[in-house]
Amino acid sequence: MGIFSFFRKKDGQADSAGPDTRLRSGEPSRLSLDNEAERARQREIARATTAKIDAIESAMAFDIFNEPEPAWGSQTRRPVRTEAQIAADTSTDTLPLLELATTELLADELVADAAAPGTEPVIEEIAIMYANAQPEVAEQMLLASLAEAGRDERAVWWMLFDLYQAGGQQDAFDDIAIDYASRFETSPPTWQPLPLAGAEHALAGVTPTESFGPVLDAAITPQLARLLELATSSPATRLEFGRVREVTPEGCARLLAALVLLRGGGRELIVAGATELAETVRATIAIGQRDASEAPWLLLLELLQLMNREKDFEEAAMDYCVTYELSPPSFEAPANVANAAGAQAQSRSDRFLLPALIDGASAPLFDAIDAYAAQFQPVVLDCSRLARVDYAAAAALHKRLRALAAADKTIELRDVNHLVAALFKLMGFQEVARLFPHKY
The missing domain is CATH 1.10.12 (Lyase 2-enoyl-coa Hydratase; Chain  A, domain 2)
Structure with a gap:
């Protein structure tokens, strides 16, 4: 209505x-x-x-x-106003319009809902405190900002979620997730911890990446074979399922076998769109249908395990047991696995995985980025495992990226946590690269 x-x-x-x-009945x-x-x-x-x-x-x-959502920085800017015009605005009873929206959206044509950090001054201060290795101060400032800036600005909440995930503080994360759901009347984020800042410092390098979809069937075999071949010499492997709309038992079986191999050997595995793929697989199975293939069931259990959703895993395992009268696999907390939001856009090249921490000792890392950029276009830096960037190191990285942009390289920083994204925005990274904060 x-x-x-x-x-x-x-x-x-x-x-x-x-x-x-x-009128009474009969009255004229x-x-x-x-x-x-x-x-x-x-x-x-x-x-x-x-x-x-x-x-x-x-x-x-x-x-x-x-009305389509604008990309970050794509808004038409109004001409600079004269002092007389400003005075005329301030003499009225209403406030002048803001030059830029408080929360801007940055995205390409297929990822239009990747939200950027807000422009509140307190956000910039918090980003600097966190970059300078003062997470306790950043936490107190974020908590104090929830009542005012956090009333309408979700970026404050997102930064706090990322701070707790980077610090392994799940209880604190769960507490504010309840408040967030109540405040914005939406589902709260799920716990997906980042590696502790400083851990796995050397984990970086070219990341073989494959985007699957729209049908996950036997035709994915060549993609999986490429990943398995490159995984032996790569620190990490990335699989993207955001475009998958349909699965077959054959595709489930092949993907399951590859996931088991890719998780072995202590290598890093980054899975984008696991939640969406799990729901697609779940839609193909039915409890009690014993003549159906087990592959979709086993792939669903594997995906739930990769996402560390133990309760959902146990419920699905019980349904599997009832259906096939077999003992289900046991749950094991995933190691060296990162989850990222699924994107509709297909990755156009292998990514370069950034480490958990970028600090003053990162000159070799920047040299490796230059070597990667010499071979790939666009230059896609995967920030899904990046927990913190030191302020001085951020300035050095910006200088390197500016040189690459001057050489006509297209640069993308993908799955950036919101604390780091706020720092990058403050330092002008959007002038040389496209920033894509991870989605909540």
Whole structure:
């Protein structure tokens, strides 16, 4: 029902009521021909008013639901105003319009909902504190900001979620997740810890990446074979399932076998879109259907394990046991596995995985990025395992990326946590690269 429908209903009721119903039965009507003419005129006015309301409501709906979201930095800037114009604005009773939205969106044409950090000054201060290895101070500032900046600015909450995940503070994460769900009336984020800042410092390098979809079937065999071959000499492997819309038992069986191999040997495994793939697989299975292939069931259990969703794993394992009268696999907390949000856009090249910490001793890392950039276009830096960047190191990285951009390289920083994204935005990284914070 439109926002004006309530008023139209009242008009309709008055219109259909007819003559005054309070007359006693048998009493002659006191309405004259003049009254009838006046009522007809009023009805015509009511119909015209209703038509105007319909037009207004239709225009409002179009503006609300059909206006495309702008990419970060794509807004048309208004010309610089003169001092006289500014004075005229401030002399009125209303506030002048902001030059930029508080929360901007940055995305390519297929990832339009990757939200950027906000522009509140406190966010910039917190980003600097965290970059300078003061997480306790950053936490206190974030908590203090929830009542004011966090009232409408979700970036404050997202930064706090990332801080707790980088510090392994699951209890604190769960506490604010409840408050976040209540405040914004939405589902809270799930716990997906980042590596502790400083851990696995040397884990970086070119990451073989494969995007699957829209059908996961036997045709994925060549993609999996490439990943398995490259995984032996790579610190990490990335699989993307955001485009998968359909699965077959054959595809499930092949992917399951590859996941088991890729998880072995202590190598890093990054899975993007595991949640969406798990739901797609779940839709193909039925409890008690014993003649169906076990592969989708076993792939579902593997995905739940990769996402560290033990409760969901145990429930699915029980359903598997009931269906096949077999003992299900046991749950093992995943090691060296990172989860990322699924994107609709297909990766165009292998990524370069950044380490958990970038600090003053990162010159070899920057040299490796230069070597990677010499072979790939676009230059895609995978930040899914990046917990913190030292302020001085961020300045050095910005200088390196500016040189690459000057050499006509397209640079993308993907799956950036919101603390680091706020720092990068403050330091002008968006002038040389496209920033894609991970999604909540």
